[in-house]
Amino acid sequence: xxxxxxxxxxxxxxxxxxxxxxxxxxxxxxxxxxxxxxxxxxxxxxxxxxxxxxxxxxxxxxxxxxxxxxxxxxxxxxxxxxxxxxxxxxxxxxxxxxxxxxxxxxxxxxxxxxxxxxxxxxxxxxxxxxxxxxxxxxxxxxxxxxxxxxxxxxxxxxxxxxxxxxxxxxxxxxxxxxxxxxxxxxxxxxxxxxxxxxxxxxxxxxxxxxxxxxxxxxxxxxxxxxxxxxxxxxxxxxxxxxxxxxxxxxxxxxxxxxxxxxxxxxxxxxxxxxxxxxxxxxxxxxxxxxx
Numbered sequence: 001x002x003x004x005x006x007x008x009x010x011x012x013x014x015x016x017x018x019x020x021x022x023x024x025x026x027x028x029x030x031x032x033x034x035x036x037x038x039x040x041x042x043x044x045x046x047x048x049x050x051x052x053x054x055x056x057x058x059x060x061x062x063x064x065x066x067x068x069x070x071x072x073x074x075x076x077x078x079x080x081x082x083x084x085x086x087x088x089x090x091x092x093x094x095x096x097x098x099x100x101x102x103x104x105x106x107x108x109x110x111x112x113x114x115x116x117x118x119x120x121x122x123x124x125x126x127x128x129x130x131x132x133x134x135x136x137x138x139x140x141x142x143x144x145x146x147x148x149x150x151x152x153x154x155x156x157x158x159x160x161x162x163x164x165x166x167x168x169x170x171x172x173x174x175x176x177x178x179x180x181x182x183x184x185x186x187x188x189x190x191x192x193x194x195x196x197x198x199x200x201x202x203x204x205x206x207x208x209x210x211x212x213x214x215x216x217x218x219x220x221x222x223x224x225x226x227x228x229x230x231x232x233x234x235x236x237x238x239x240x241x242x243x244x245x246x247x248x249x250x251x252x253x254x255x256x257x258x259x260x261x262x263x264x265x266x267x268x269x270x271x272x273x274x275x276x277x278x279x280x281x282x283x284x285x286x287x288x289x290x291x
Contacts, residue, residue, distance in 0.1 A: 007031065007037065007170060007171050008168075008169075008170040008171075009037070011168065011170050012029060012037055012165065012170045012171075013037065013039065013040060015161060015164065015165060015170070016028060016029060016037070016038070016039035016040075017039050017040055017041040017042075019039070019106075019157065019161055020039045020041050020042035021041050021042070022157075023106075023154055023157065024042075024144055025042070025106050025107070025108075025109055025144060025146070025154060026039060026042040026043065026044060026045060026106065026107065026108050027039050027042070027104065027105065027106045027161075028044075028104075028105045028106075029102055029103070029104055029105070029165075030065070030069055030102055030103045030105060031101075031102045031171070032099075032100055032101050032102050032171075033178070033181070033203070034178065034203050034205065044108070045108045045139070045142075045143060045144070046139040046142065047085075047087075047108070047136065047139040047140050047142070047143055048061070048087070048108050050131060050132070050135065050136050050139060051085060051131075051136075054129060054130050054131045054132075055125075055126065055129050055131060056129065060084045061083070061084075062201075063084075063206065064083040064084050064089075065105070066205060066206050066209070067081075067206075068081055068083075068089060068091045068105075069091055069093070069103045069105075070209065071091075072091045072092060072093045072103060073093045073100060073103070075093075076093065076095070077092070077093075078090060078091070078092040078155060078158065078159070079091050079092075080151075080155070083107075084125075085122055085125070086110075086118065086121065086122065087107060087108050087109065087110065087143070088107060088109050088110065088111055088151075089105060089106065089107030089108065089109075090105070090106050090107055090154075090155060090158065091103050091104065091105045091106075092104050092158050092159065092162050094162055094165060094166055094171065095166075096166060096169075096171070101166075101171040102171055104158060104161065104162050104165070106154065106158060108143070108144070109143065109144045109145065109146055110143050110144070110145045110146075111145070111146065111147065111148060111151065112145065113145050114140055114141045114143055114145065118140075119137060119140055119141070122136075122140065123137075178203040178205060178210075178213065179213055179214065179217050179218070181202075181203060182199050182202070182203060182210075183225075185199070185202065186225070186226060186229055187229065190226065190229045190230055190233060190252065190253055191230075191233075191251060191252055191253045192253060193253070194226060194253075196210060196211060196222050196223075199222070210222070227263060228267070230252040230253055230254060231252075231263060231264055231267050231268075233251075233252045234248050234249065234251075234252045234254075234260070234264065234272065235264075235268065235275070237251065237252070238272060238275055238276050245257060245260075245261070245272045245273055245276065248272070249261075249272075260272070261273070
């Protein structure tokens with residue numbers, strides 16, 4: 001689902017832009033569908049852009065954002081933390097009634113002036129990574145620095161902005177949750193290779209947390225759900241076509257026919273070949289005794 005369809009996009013961008021302009025601190029919004037809405041005035045700082053593009057393929061940045069948002073949701077309040085590179089960020093979750101509608105993020109700042117000592121700690125983490133060290137160093141020393149007193153004022157403003165977003169109904173709740181989006185995706189792509197990691201990236205969740213949601217909401221693991229969908233589709237193909245079992249197996253995303261047969265028999269109590277034979281016998285018209 002396109003996240004622009006569930007928010008008052010221009011209004012939200014305006015709020016983020018104004019907050020960023022007044023405070024000098026980047027403000028961005030993560031929707032309930034885990035899509036980023038970024039301000040256009042401040043944007044993402046150059047240092048963070050470098051890290052997202054070249055440090056561990058951005059995985060560390062995504063993991064930091066996910067953990068921050070999840071912690072804030074559990075606390076049902078503002079959460080201030082340091083990312084994996086030591087930059088300070090804050091996130092506040094937004095709820096409409098009891099439904100989570102997204103999180104307001106601010107950050108990419110330091111609470112003390114950037115120093116050589118701080119840079120040395122970061123440089124060690126960048127060792128062996130495909131990062132332009134000189135460019136990263138220059139961007140690090142351009143990071144915004146604020147003191148604790150100003151941070152407190154900024155956090156107070158965050159609360160005001162978050163309340164304004166809710167009261168103005170800038171966010172409309174998506175009709176599909178993360179799990180529902182994944183179920184829809186699996187139904188349309190079950191014949192392809194699908195991994196939990198790929199699905200987790202699609203909805204901006206960690207694989208571990210997505211696995212937990214699957215078990216909690218559906219009562220089965222991701223692997224069990226995918227296999228059940230594939231077996232159901234294979235059964236339909238056996239019932240409605242005369243395709244060979246091996247071809248049907250591949251059509252539903254299971255390359256190994258022997259493995260497919262074991263799974264099918266375990267679920268339906270009969271091998272796919274025997275199921276096909278039974279179906280053939282049942283469907284074949286009986287000859288007239290007088291012919």
